[in-house]
Amino acid sequence: xxxxxxxxxxxxxxxxxxxxxxxxxxxxxxxxxxxxxxxxxxxxxxxxxxxxxxxxxxxxxxxxxxxxxxxxxxxxxxxxxxxxxxxxxxxxxxxxxxxxxxxxxxxxxxxxxxxxxxxxxxxxxxxxxxxxxxxxxxxxxxxxxxxxxxxxxxxxxxxxxxxxxxxxxxxxxxxxxxxxxxxxxxxxxxxxxxxxxxxxxxxxxxxxxxxxxxxxxxxxxxxxxxxxxxxxxxxxxxxxxxxxxxxxxxxxxxxxxxxxxxxxxxxxxxxxxxxxxxxxxxxxxxxxxxxxxxxxxxxxxxxxxxxxxxxxxxxxxxxxxxxxxxxxxxxxxxxxxxxxxxxxxxxxxxxxxxxxxxxxxxxxxxxxxxxxxxxxxxxxxxxxxxxxxxxxxxxxxxxxxxxxxxxxxxxxxxxxxxxx
Amino acid sequence: xxxxxxxxxxxxxxxxxxxxxxxxxxxxxxxxxxxxxxxxxxxxxxxxxxxxxxxxxxxxxxxxxxxxxxxxxxxxxxxxxxxxxxxxxxxxxxxxxxxxxxxxxxxxxxxxxxxxxxxxxxxxxxxxxxxxxxxxxxxxxxxxxxxxxxxxxxxxxxxxxxxxxxxxxxxxxxxxxxxxxxxxxxxxxxxxxxxxxxxxxxxxxxxxxxxxxxxxxxxxxxxxxxxxxxxxxxxx
Numbered sequence: 001x002x003x004x005x006x007x008x009x010x011x012x013x014x015x016x017x018x019x020x021x022x023x024x025x026x027x028x029x030x031x032x033x034x035x036x037x038x039x040x041x042x043x044x045x046x047x048x049x050x051x052x053x054x055x056x057x058x059x060x061x062x063x064x065x066x067x068x069x070x071x072x073x074x075x076x077x078x079x080x081x082x083x084x085x086x087x088x089x090x091x092x093x094x095x096x097x098x099x100x101x102x103x104x105x106x107x108x109x110x111x112x113x114x115x116x117x118x119x120x121x122x123x124x125x126x127x128x129x130x131x132x133x134x135x136x137x138x139x140x141x142x143x144x145x146x147x148x149x150x151x152x153x154x155x156x157x158x159x160x161x162x163x164x165x166x167x168x169x170x171x172x173x174x175x176x177x178x179x180x181x182x183x184x185x186x187x188x189x190x191x192x193x194x195x196x197x198x199x200x201x202x203x204x205x206x207x208x209x210x211x212x213x214x215x216x217x218x219x220x221x222x223x224x225x226x227x228x229x230x231x232x233x234x235x236x237x238x239x240x241x242x243x244x245x246x247x248x249x250x251x252x253x254x255x256x257x258x259x260x261x262x263x264x265x266x267x268x269x270x271x272x273x274x275x276x277x278x279x280x281x282x283x284x285x286x287x288x289x290x291x292x293x294x295x296x297x298x299x300x301x302x303x304x305x306x307x308x309x310x311x312x313x314x315x316x317x318x319x320x321x322x323x324x325x326x327x328x329x330x331x332x333x334x335x336x337x338x339x340x341x342x343x344x345x346x347x348x349x350x351x352x353x354x355x356x357x358x359x360x361x362x363x364x365x366x367x368x369x370x371x372x373x374x375x376x377x378x379x380x381x382x383x384x385x386x387x388x389x390x391x392x393x394x395x396x397x398x399x400x401x402x403x404x405x406x407x408x409x410x411x412x413x414x415x416x417x418x419x420x
Numbered sequence: 421x422x423x424x425x426x427x428x429x430x431x432x433x434x435x436x437x438x439x440x441x442x443x444x445x446x447x448x449x450x451x452x453x454x455x456x457x458x459x460x461x462x463x464x465x466x467x468x469x470x471x472x473x474x475x476x477x478x479x480x481x482x483x484x485x486x487x488x489x490x491x492x493x494x495x496x497x498x499x500x501x502x503x504x505x506x507x508x509x510x511x512x513x514x515x516x517x518x519x520x521x522x523x524x525x526x527x528x529x530x531x532x533x534x535x536x537x538x539x540x541x542x543x544x545x546x547x548x549x550x551x552x553x554x555x556x557x558x559x560x561x562x563x564x565x566x567x568x569x570x571x572x573x574x575x576x577x578x579x580x581x582x583x584x585x586x587x588x589x590x591x592x593x594x595x596x597x598x599x600x601x602x603x604x605x606x607x608x609x610x611x612x613x614x615x616x617x618x619x620x621x622x623x624x625x626x627x628x629x630x631x632x633x634x635x636x637x638x639x640x641x642x643x644x645x646x647x648x649x650x651x652x653x654x655x656x
Contacts, residue, residue: 165463224460227500228459230500234496234500235494
């Protein structure tokens with residue numbers, strides 16, 4: 001019941017919010033071009049301020065608060081950390097040909113160019129990895145064959161290892177207890193003199209203990225490995241079952257399309273770099289032109305290209321940000337802890353901000369010619385071609401290295417525990 | 421030495437609540453110096469004197485199985501964890517006093533260990549909808565331990581302790597609140613040590629003794645808790 005109430009509240013509030021926003025923006029605020037331009041600029045300034053000044057300072061503050069020693073002078077050390085960050089951030093711009101000399105030192109172009117470099121690198125890395133990982137995950141061609149007997153055999157090995165660990169620990173516990181009852185207290189050698197003393201005089205009981213402890217450490221490492229392998233086998237078995245359902249078959253089909261698209265993208269990136277080519281028209285206009293020329297269908301090119309590219313740009317932005325959030329969430333979920341959760345949330349915010357700014361940079365290529373000037377106006381005179389070239393290079397590097405990585409991971413896994 | 425009888429106790433709870441520190445403190449009477457992530461399961465052994473101080477005193481091994489992970493893990497990880505839940509004689513549920521979510525997740529942990537997984541999605545059942553009858557016929561003794569007591573400020577202590585008292589009542593279990601980095605909470609003779617000892621005695625009793633004091637002959641390991649053999653024992 002409460003679920004229904006919650007969802008109805010959410011839906012109503014969202015409808016109100018968007019309806020009001022549309023009314024407000026369309027009727028009141030953006031009546032003329034000037035106010036739109038002003039607000040675009042203002043938003044960009046605010047985002048940059050947050051990205052470069054506030055968030056890094058906050059991150060530094062949280063990191064310093066985690067270290068107990070520096071608790072007293074938290075603010076001082078976080079300021080120092082922030083200054084170091086600013087220094088490296090500035091130095092980042094030097095090796096790249098991103099600025100023309102007509103800009104002053106405190107202009108907004110300086111900040112945007114540097115933020116853009118980081119963001120574009122991040123985007124290219126993620127796209128490269130995603131372009132390779134996506135078909136690998138979707139297509140069932142890569143799934144190894146896992147049977148129930150494999151899993152049971154591995155589980156049995158795991159439990160046997162746990163039993164061995166337990167019997168050794170029992171001996172250790174009993175030894176400790178008899179030592180305690182006899183009055184010898186087992187002290188771990190602490191400090192420098194303790195270690196020297198333990199070389200000459202050592203109770204036989206404690207020697208025994210250290211030997212057994214080493215064996216236990218090795219066995220525990222083995223048990224961890226077995227646990228991870230078993231979890232891996234279960235995951236593969238689930239994927240096999242999933243691929244037999246309709247949804248799985250549909251995704252498998254999509255996977256083939258994706259792989260073709262990814263191969264094409266890698267090919268295009270290589271061509272762009274090798275032939276030093278810069279695209280002039282955006283893909284939508286070119287596609288429409290091709291259809292008009294070869295198929296003879298009459299289109300009003302300008303009208304349709306504007307609308308279709310607008311929709312396409314929207315879809316690209318939404319899916320890329322969604323993909324980024326999902327990937328980052330999975331990654332951060334794996335490494336989060338109660339101490340570092342604040343830092344991780346702030347890092348996420350920082351990455352999202354940089355991603356957004358650089359996606360505005362890159363989306364310029366997908367827009368029709370007359371709209372590109374608008375973006376250029378807002379963002380200032382940046383070397384856009386450099387960013388596209390940089391994106392292509394990093395994309396290629398990332399895609400190739402993830403292909404290599406996945407190939408290695410795929411090769412070394414099945415040899416271990418497949419039934420002959 | 422290895423011929424002493426043994427019982428198996430699970431230690432369950434969210435990531436980072438302090439299960440490994442707790443197990444180290446219980447088994448080696450020392451504070452754990454460098455806690456790190458538990459991957460899979462780590463076991464430690466405690467030597468316990470059943471009915472200490474009476475003529476029927478007997479020594480047992482108590483195996484504490486510290487299973488790592490979170491309730492929201494992928495189902496492949498959950499299936500792998502399930503292999504550790506066989507033939508369990510007692511469960512210690514650990515939660516973090518500074519983190520309310522970890523206390524709420526204890527319901528899902530106990531259900532996962534008792535093989536009655538209700539809600540496969542991420543929707544959390546609130547306290548109001550919780551059904552105590554699920555634990556009414558549970559034969560396995562439970563103990564609820566709250567950690568990081570030193571991080572609760574004096575003024576909030578009463579409110580937190582009332583909340584945990586309700587939690588322990590829901591599980592029909594005793595509760596202990598302590599700080600794993602300070603061994604004085606479990607010093608011999610303190611009320612916490614007495615509760616702990618009583619819990620272990622109860623576990624051993626359920627495993628090895630019938631109600632009238634006779635010893636049950638050795639059992640083969642059973643796959644599910646409360647399998648056929650113990651059904652004949654009715655506790656009114």
